[in-house]
Amino acid sequence: MPPTIQIWSGREVRALREAKRMSIRAFAAHLGVSERMVSKWEAAGTGIHPRPVNQAALDSSLATSTSDEHARFAGLVAPDAPVRAEPAEGPLPVAGGHLQVRHPIDGKLMTLVDDGVFLCGPRDEPVYLPAFYIDIFPTTNADYARFVAATGHRRPAHWHPGSGPPRDLSDHPVVYVTWHDAAAYAEWAAKALPTDRQWEKAARGPRGDVYPWGNQLTPAKCNVRESGPGTTTPVERYHSGVSPFGVYDMCGNTWEWLATPSQPTRHELKGSAFTSPFTRATPSTFNDASATMLDDDTGFRCVTPAETMRALLKMTG
Numbered sequence: 197m198p199p200t201i202q203i204w205s206g207r208e209v210r211a212l213r214e215a216k217r218m219s220i221r222a223f224a225a226h227l228g229v230s231e232r233m234v235s236k237w238e239a240a241g242t243g244i245h246p247r248p249v250n251q252a253a254l255d256s257s258l259a260t261s262t263s264d265e266h267a268r269f270a271g272l273v274a275p276d277a278p279v280r281a282e283p284a285e286g287p288l289p290v291a292g293g294h295l296q297v298r299h300p301i302d303g304k305l306m307t308l309v310d311d312g313v314f315l316c317g318p319r320d321e322p323v324y325l326p327a328f329y330i331d332i333f334p335t336t337n338a339d340y341a342r343f344v345a346a347t348g349h350r351r352p353a354h355w356h357p358g359s360g361p362p363r364d365l366s367d368h369p370v371v372y373v374t375w376h377d378a379a380a381y382a383e384w385a386a387k388a389l390p391t392d393r394q395w396e397k398a399a400r401g402p403r404g405d406v407y408p409w410g411n412q413l414t415p416a417k418c419n420v421r422e423s424g425p426g427t428t429t430p431v432e433r434y435h436s437g438v439s440p441f442g443v444y445d446m447c448g449n450t451w452e453w454l455a456t457p458s459q460p461t462r463h464e465l466k467g468s469a470f471t472s473p474f475t476r477a478t479p480s481t482f483n484d485a486s487a488t489m490l491d492d493d494t495g496f497r498c499v500t501p502a503e504t505m506r507a508l509l510k511m512t513g
Contacts, residue, residue, distance in 0.1 A: 199270050204254045206237035206244045211272035212258060213238075215265045227253045228414030228436075249409070253436035257416065260425070260433065296442075297329065299500065300508050302385040304339060305332045306500065307442050314397045315404025318480050323393055327502035330390060330398045333431040333444050334369040334452065334497045335381065337361035343381050350377070354492070368428040369450045369495040375463045375487035378453040378496035386508065387498035389455040392464050394499055399447075399466070399479035401440030406478055408439035408446045415474040418448030424470045428493075447477040450495040458484035469493035 201208050213223040213234070224231045229250060237244055246254065258269065295308040306329040316323040341360045344351055352372040355361045361370075382388050390398070399408050407414070415423040417437035431445055439446050451465040458464050462484045468477040471493045485494070500508070
């Protein structure tokens, strides 16, 4: 398990930069901050702690470092840095303090997207949506395995024949699923696939930011072609790329199927993937595919109307 830092100070910032063997300029671009800010952190040492959004960016940078970089970092911060070997238990902190619940059927953590107007599409048109809950993380192989076990549904092509997913991919988004597969999971879980507008609001927030994290061009905050390892990654990895509602992987990792049809046999996709250039990662970008398409870079997540969630929780509570 790679090391993690509980609270970053300028000392650990410098250790990470040196472990990655980057210049201040390259490291600043990697984090999406200014060179002056990195220099300020390093000069202040243990006397300064970056803001939470930058703490999250440093977490993501460390998590995606190579094993050699992890070893160098551990040597540079030992023995007195507050390093822990494993992530803390319990749900990850999310932005804005939005209400979270665990869905009573599939057990996934969901966050409330409040009702109201948001700026939608490339032209930032104001659109009203009623409140709904959305999965904080994409549907993982482990989630999908529970669905397969309960229903006997077809297994994805990359799983071991006759068994579940590879253990090292259990927390990666499930892929090789058609739109029909995704819709079948949603029906089993008493959920739905998001509409294009629901998905975009959960990604951009009510202000209509260009990206989930704001308006900065920062490929390091997501798993895309320029910054990722060339394959899927664990769904909780990119902490600094969460949306204003605390939703992960709304840029990169995998494209996600939507409920919205684009043609009679096609449905929209959003989010981009590890195979995509960063230019395709904006949540307002249009993409679609045949409902029978399945690939190694396409998955999904689900939503539930707020009223339906309240009824489900009352029935099971």
